Amino acid sequence: MFIQQLINGLTLGSIYALIALGYTMVYGVLLMINFAHSEIFMIGAYIGLWALTAIPAFASFTITGFIITFLVVLLFSGLLAVSVEKLAYKPLRQAPRLSPLISAIGVSIVLQNLIMLFVSNQSMPLPEFKTTRYQIFSAEVDTLQIFIFCFSIALMLLLNLFISKTKFGKAMRATAHSHSVSQLMGINSSSMIAMVFFIGGALGGIAGMLNGMYYGSIKYNMGFFPGIKAFTAAVLGGIGNVKGAMLGGFLLGLIETFSAGYISSQNKDVITFCVLILMLVFKPTGILGENVTEKV
Amino acid sequence: MGNYLLEIRDIYTYYDKIAALKGVSLNLQKGEIVAIIGANGAGKTTLINTISGLIHPAQGRILFENNVISGMPAYKIARKGIVQIPEGRKLFPKLTVLENMELGAFSQNNKKEINENIEKMYALFPILKQRSKQYAGTMSGGEQQMLALARGLMAKPKVLLIDEPSMGLAPVLVEKTFQIIKEINAQGIAILLVEQNAKKSLEIASRAYVIETGKIIMTDNAHKLLENDIIKKAYLGEML
Ligand SMILES: Nc1ncnc2c1ncn2[C@@H]1O[C@H](COP(=O)(O)OP(=O)(O)O)[C@@H](O)[C@H]1O
Ligand SMILES: [Mg+2]
Numbered sequence: 001m002f003i004q005q006l007i008n009g010l011t012l013g014s015i016y017a018l019i020a021l022g023y024t025m026v027y028g029v030l031l032m033i034n035f036a037h038s039e040i041f042m043i044g045a046y047i048g049l050w051a052l053t054a055i056p057a058f059a060s061f062t063i064t065g066f067i068i069t070f071l072v073v074l075l076f077s078g079l080l081a082v083s084v085e086k087l088a089y090k091p092l093r094q095a096p097r098l099s100p101l102i103s104a105i106g107v108s109i110v111l112q113n114l115i116m117l118f119v120s121n122q123s124m125p126l127p128e129f130k131t132t133r134y135q136i137f138s139a140e141v142d143t144l145q146i147f148i149f150c151f152s153i154a155l156m157l158l159l160n161l162f163i164s165k166t167k168f169g170k171a172m173r174a175t176a177h178s179h180s181v182s183q184l185m186g187i188n189s190s191s192m193i194a195m196v197f198f199i200g201g202a203l204g205g206i207a208g209m210l211n212g213m214y215y216g217s218i219k220y221n222m223g224f225f226p227g228i229k230a231f232t233a234a235v236l237g238g239i240g241n242v243k244g245a246m247l248g249g250f251l252l253g254l255i256e257t258f259s260a261g262y263i264s265s266q267n268k269d270v271i272t273f274c275v276l277i278l279m280l281v282f283k284p285t286g287i288l289g290e291n292v293t294e295k296v
Numbered sequence: 297m298g299n300y301l302l303e304i305r306d307i308y309t310y311y312d313k314i315a316a317l318k319g320v321s322l323n324l325q326k327g328e329i330v331a332i333i334g335a336n337g338a339g340k341t342t343l344i345n346t347i348s349g350l351i352h353p354a355q356g357r358i359l360f361e362n363n364v365i366s367g368m369p370a371y372k373i374a375r376k377g378i379v380q381i382p383e384g385r386k387l388f389p390k391l392t393v394l395e396n397m398e399l400g401a402f403s404q405n406n407k408k409e410i411n412e413n414i415e416k417m418y419a420l421f422p423i424l425k426q427r428s429k430q431y432a433g434t435m436s437g438g439e440q441q442m443l444a445l446a447r448g449l450m451a452k453p454k455v456l457l458i459d460e461p462s463m464g465l466a467p468v469l470v471e472k473t474f475q476i477i478k479e480i481n482a483q484g485i486a487i488l489l490v491e492q493n494a495k496k497s498l499e500i501a502s503r504a505y506v507i508e509t510g511k512i513i514m515t516d517n518a519h520k521l522l523e524n525d526i527i528k529k530a531y532l533g534e535m536l
Binding site: 167171173174177181184185 | 348349369370374375379380382386389390391395398399400402451
């Protein structure tokens with residue numbers, strides 16, 4: 001039981017962590033909660049489905065087809081997030097802080113309805129994936145779970161490397177600290193913001209695709225709960241902090257599966273949010289929120 | 297007219313409806329140090345920020361190498377070689393000393409040259425080499441000022457706009473800061489120096505402007521201003 005919950009928790013946590021990164025990075029540069037992020041997650045899954053099925057060559061599930069599918073998801077989710085920023089948030093840059101928040105909620109509703117109207121209001125199955133199951137003591141793990149975990153970890157390591165080592169990663173951190181001072185360095189803060197939306201959107205879209213693969217189907221409202229939980233994860237880890245979002249994502253996944261396994265699967269969400277509330281009461285800045293070293 | 301490196305023509309800058317600059321004109325020639333002196337709240341930082349493009353003037357023009365730059369976004373002005381060293385240093389506190397310097401060189405593309413410049417900065421400010429891996433925010437005020445200067449120089453500026461470099465520093469460090477500014481200038485970088493420490497800045501400047509409530513009220517050679525009775529009384533704190 002313990003190992004099984006651990007495996008399930010890490011799988012779920014990978015997905016939460018990927019989504020949480022988008023929330024936390026956008027918060028880092030704009031001090032804004034991008035409520036439309038959960039819809040990028042949802043649409044990422046639809047883009048993945050489209051890429052897997054619409055183009056026959058991919059449907060055969062070759063490794064190449066798979067890689068191309070993920071690249072398509074990455075690119076289009078990223079671009080969608082950038083377009084949302086340009087159309088719905090950028091014009092409100094000088095407006096009171098509540099305005100872009102309301103705009104984000106609006107975008108979220110619009111995107112859900114677009115999928116509902118023009119794609120489907122029913123859940124749609126993703127093509128069946130051939131997986132192998134392995135036995136670890138009394139627990140089972142399948143190839144899909146291993147893939148989700150390893151792929152997410154790889155993406156996170158890559159992101160960390162980008163943020164800490166590259167010129168644009170450093171410029172992104174500078175922009176998060178101050179738009180005006182970073183401009184004095186010749187950094188175009190609008191481009192940096194667009195870059196953050198691209199990266200966050202791409203990761204969110206990939207998480208949506210992984211989520212769809214894991215549960216086998218996708219629906220226009222699939223972003224709601226994972227979105228809220230990933231946002232919770234970001235807060236748990238310390239909003240604005242990249243490593244915190246990763247940590248928070250895994251923690252939240254684990255808390256959820258363990259409370260489902262050991263306490264009550266019906267009340268797992270209640271328990272999860274109780275943990276969040278306790279956390280906020282005793283350490284409002286989140287786990288890594290204070291000695292922030294990697295605030296983006 | 298027309299041969300200035302930087303020329304400011306009759307600019308007005310507002311915060312909401314309140315004018316902070318009311319028709320300021322000044323110029324800077326190649327190789328000069330020009331000081332701007334004025335009391336707290338006179339509009340010195342506003343002037344510097346207007347030149348940098350962080351705030352846009354409502355009226356008037358700013359020319360750099362005879363091209364209009366007013367209205368351009370700040371990052372483009374910085375890339376042209378007009379580099380500001382802001383009041384209060386404004387380092388990136390959660391980035392290391394080295395990363396701060398690298399960001400100063402953001403507009404530079406030649407890796408080899410950037411690394412050479414970092415070495416030059418280490419030679420000029422040995423403390424930065426010792427502290428290169430440390431977060432900028434953990435350094436002392438004097439060290440931070442050195443880093444702010446180094447970060448600015450990493451951009452290979454043609455004009456440096458330096459805002460209150462001696463603010464909050466111990467007297468020894470004030471001395472050292474002005475010394476370094478003189479050295480930087482000797483390498484051919486023109487400097488617009490804003491200071492409340494009027495005496496020190498007039499001593500290293502060739503010319504100066506006196507700003508009062510958003511207006512230039514006087515301009516002259518620096519050594520003449522040092523001798524000027526009004527200046528002595530109002531800005532040099534001397535009893536007559
Ligand atoms: N961001 C701002 N918003 C509104 N007023 C400002 C702002 N910054 C400065 N001011 C006002 O503009 C005037 C000039 O300020 P400043 O340029 O900072 O002066 P100095 O640098 O000479 O001390 C002051 O009256 C100040 O109160
Ligand atoms: Mg000032």
